[in-house]
Amino acid sequence: MPQHKPNHLLLLQRLLYEKTDDLHTISVADILNHWASHGIKLGRKSVYSAIDSLRDNGMDIICVKSTQNQYFVGDRLFELPELKLLVDAVESSRFITAKKSDRLIQKLSMLTSQYHARQLERHIYMAGTAKPGNERIYYIVDKIQDAIQEEHRITFQYYEYTPQKEKVLKHGGYRYRISPYALIWSRDYYYVVGWSEKHGKLAQFRVDRMTAVESSEQAAILSPDFDAAEYVRKVFGMYPERPCTVELLCENETMRSIIDRFGSDICTQIVDERHFRAAVEVAPSPPFFGWVFAFGGKIRILGPVDILQKIKEMGRWLT
Structure with a gap:
């Protein structure tokens, strides 16, 4: 059965994606040698024609004009800083297993040149996190998402x-x-x-x-x-307690933390030079009380009375 030679356009496309970026270019001679290594003998005009064809089909090929023109891929689907962010997110996620993290990072590395891909071989420190071992999670998520779409x-x-x-x-x-x-x-x-x-x-x-x-x-x-964003905002820490409005007395320096947790549209009122009040709607659950405790008195619960009683009882548990 006769063997078919690889398509010269596809070979050029792969060469440009894998071997070029803004710091690494290839010449017409490089392209001809690459084709020749795959048994394709073409001339310089074929290179120009192939580059024009790839450009016509949306590939951003930059030409650096000189005595011997140099070419590289300009815009890609993802820029290098974007890929670094994605790699860090994958690497640090507790949801993604170590094995799956490696696979995903390898795939992300294929979206840039081999030179930039080396910069994606980065391992960030994850404080207090542990990777799961259950590879089935991804398929479970996919199945749930399909059920949501199909109702x-x-x-x-x-x-x-x-x-x-x-x-x-x-x-x-x-x-x-x-x-x-x-x-x-x-x-x-x-x-x-x-x-x-x-x-x-x-x-x-x-x-x-x-x-x-x-x-x-x-x-x-x-x-x-059902409003997913509202549900997350109210059901603090994914606990099933019924949401209610809680009034907090906060030191001024905690405003950033209040906005990070509840958003900038919550109701606040200045109390004095050092304090403000905030009315937040939350589920009065242990994670919420733990969050309040973490501020060491800089955020205090003013009411309702039954919520005050709950946090006092929680304080007794700790002694």
Whole structure:
């Protein structure tokens, strides 16, 4: 069976993408030698014609005019700083396994020249984070996203850990059934939020603790008023407590932290030269109280009374 020679246009395209950037160029002679190494014998005019064809099809090829013109790829799908940001995000994500991180970074490296790709071989320090070992998470996320788009219910089992660090299915392997509304990324974890038939209300589940996820042909129980952004803002730390308005007394230096957590549109009022009040709507959960404790008294809860009582009880737990 006769062997077909590689297409000279595709060879040139790959050569330009892999071997050139703003600091590394190739000449007409380089291109002819590259073609010749693949058994293609063409002349200089073929080089100019091939470059024009690639340009006509949207490839940004820059020519540096000199006694021997030099060529390199200009605009790419991603600029090098953008790729560095993506690599750092992949490398630091607790959701992505170490094995999958390596694969994704290799693929990202293919979007730039081999010289720039070396700059993507960067390992950042992740304070207090540990990579997961469950490769199935990616397929679970994909399945949930499909169910959301198709407005179908999903079923799954949920697991927790014993004191011996062993995984055990909750409620003896009970299959939860929910109508998924949204996938939410919070504090390096994915959560699926939807209507839970077991709980009879909105509930959230950590995706990395879900297993045996199956899509159902049953239509989802829809909630047209569901707002994912509002849900995240109110249900602080992904706990199921009912949201309420909490009044905080804050030192001025904490304004940045208040805005980072609750947004710039919250209601605030100046109290004196050192303090302001903030009214925030949150779920009064342990993560919220822990967040308040972390400021060492620079943020204090003023009310309601029952919330004050809860945080006092939490303080007693710590002694």
